[in-house]
Amino acid sequence: MELLSKNLALEESSITDGLTQIFNRRKISEKLNEEYQRAKRYNGIFSVILADIDWFKSVNDNFGHPVGDKVLYEIAQHIRNSLRITEYVGRWGGEEFFIVLANTNAVDAYILSERIRLNIAGTVFLENSRITCSLGITEYIQNDSLEDIISRADIALYRAKRNRNSSCIYVK
Secondary structure, three states: OHHHHHHHHHHHHHHEOOOOOOEOHHHHHHHHHHHHHHHHHHOOOEEEEEEEEOOHHHHHHHHOHHHHHHHHHHHHHHHHHOOOOOEEEEEEEOOEEEEEEEOOOHHHHHHHHHHHHHHHHOOEEEOOEEOOEEEEEEEOOOOOOHHHHHHHHHHHHHHHHHHOOOEEEOOO
């Protein structure tokens, strides 16, 4: 029993980002690939959202890295709590989060992204300061590669970052 418990704890730590307690990049990439394979096989749909905290460097510069770490954790929990059980979020890198939405088109993903964005913008994280995020959305299109999907989400995110605190859909 103790060995099983240790194995489960080891497995959990291998797929979890230690700071944010959501999936790490390897695990969210695995979930992305699973949705991609499912959509290809069954002619299905799914969408992804790439989210980035706006001006995050200034949080670390003004309040210190421990506070920045707390903000990352809290935002990750805001995002996770916004998702259905069949949707996944992982830390993509730094202050970026990647969300995989099964059976969801880009319009519905946009609606979710706006709910996440407004929830985060409406939360006071530190000393009466507001944190915002920008989100890029795309959906799987037949014959896409995984690289196509990630690239479009990244392009959409950069378009959203031009305005900050916004969401942008990019569909080819």
